[in-house]
Amino acid sequence: MSDTVSTKHVGVALQHIREALATAAGKDRALTRDEAERCLTSMVTTERAAVDAFVGVLRQGTAGNGLITTDEIDAAVAALRSGVEASGTSGSIPAETVRQLSRMGDTLVRLASRLSGEPSAVLPPLPKGAFPGLSGDALLSALRTWAAPHLQFDYGTARDLLYGAVDGKGGVVHDVYGGRDVAVRPRKELEEHEHINAEHTRPRSTGVKGTPANTDLHHLFPTDQEANNRRGNLPFGEVVEELWRQGDARMGTDQSGALVFEPPDEHKGNVARALFYVAAVYGLALPPDEERVLRGWHRLDPVSGQERARNDAISTLQENRNPFVDDPGLVDRVTKGS
DSSP: SSEEEEEHHHHHHHHHHHHHHHHHHHHSSSSSSHHHHHTTTOOOOGGGGHHHHHHHHHHSSOSSSSSSSSHHHHHHHHHHHHHHHHHHTTTTEHHHHHHHHHHHHHHHHHHHHHHHHOOOOOOOOOOOOOSSSSSSHHHHHHHHHHHSSOOOOHHHHHHHHHIIITTTTTEEOOOOOOOEEEEOHHHHHHTTTTTTEEEEOOOOOGTTTTSGGGGGGGGGEEOOOHHHHHHHHHBOOOEEEEEEETTTTTEEEEEEOOOEOOOHHHHHHHHHHHHHHHHHHHHOOHHHHHHHHHHHHEEEHHHHOOHHHHHHHHHHHOOOOOHHHTTHHHHHHHHHOO
């Protein structure tokens, strides 16, 4: 894309915004302020500037009664369009501004459909061999642009989705560490009575807490509470001296004497690809020793049909995919040598 593009593209993006919010409001009522905020604050960080601009204009023109009418949405769109066009030169504006507005508009359309109860379609996978000629940091940057924009949920909603739509297949929730199967039931019952937790494969204390990664379904998995607590924020590694075990999950020291956590063999590849996803999307680099182990686990436990189905399921909810599940060959292209 060139450095500048026609302002007509902005008009299309802003029309998407108007249609999305109008659809969410419905034909016979205004959109509540809470519903509008839910749409607009669900954008990812890369779209924040465009969202803030639209929210600001919308607030300036509302009547202050807690409702936002479709007429007010139209007025806000018109005002923002005028402001954006005025910022351009000779009828053009920076391409990155247009990209942000377009992403926001497209995402709002999908959010409006979700608010009206329509399920999203499975997003198409990243084709194998995508981004030819790129490797290392350049490829990471391309993958971040492709995979980062997504819908964000509050933590309670993320766990509801995790235990139900994502990992509640066949009527059971499977504990990926201890191997226990528990009947699907409401979140409170699973967590309080069955002691199931949502495991952050990338621990919250390592740069996840307070960021969209905290509720990113691609690295959340159901686990037994004790196993979750034993793992804590330990790095993953190969246990040489075992100090604790549950099923095939182990905690202990590795060959260098460091305390590590080792999941069952059938979950090792899932762990590796989840962590490579978090590292790529959120810029949270992995320690070299852990990365080396994960590369080995990626090869030991290849992508399965179940893992692909999980990636599909998350794509219908979160509106993005894990590229390392779609194309396992990306791991060797973006990570350091063994």
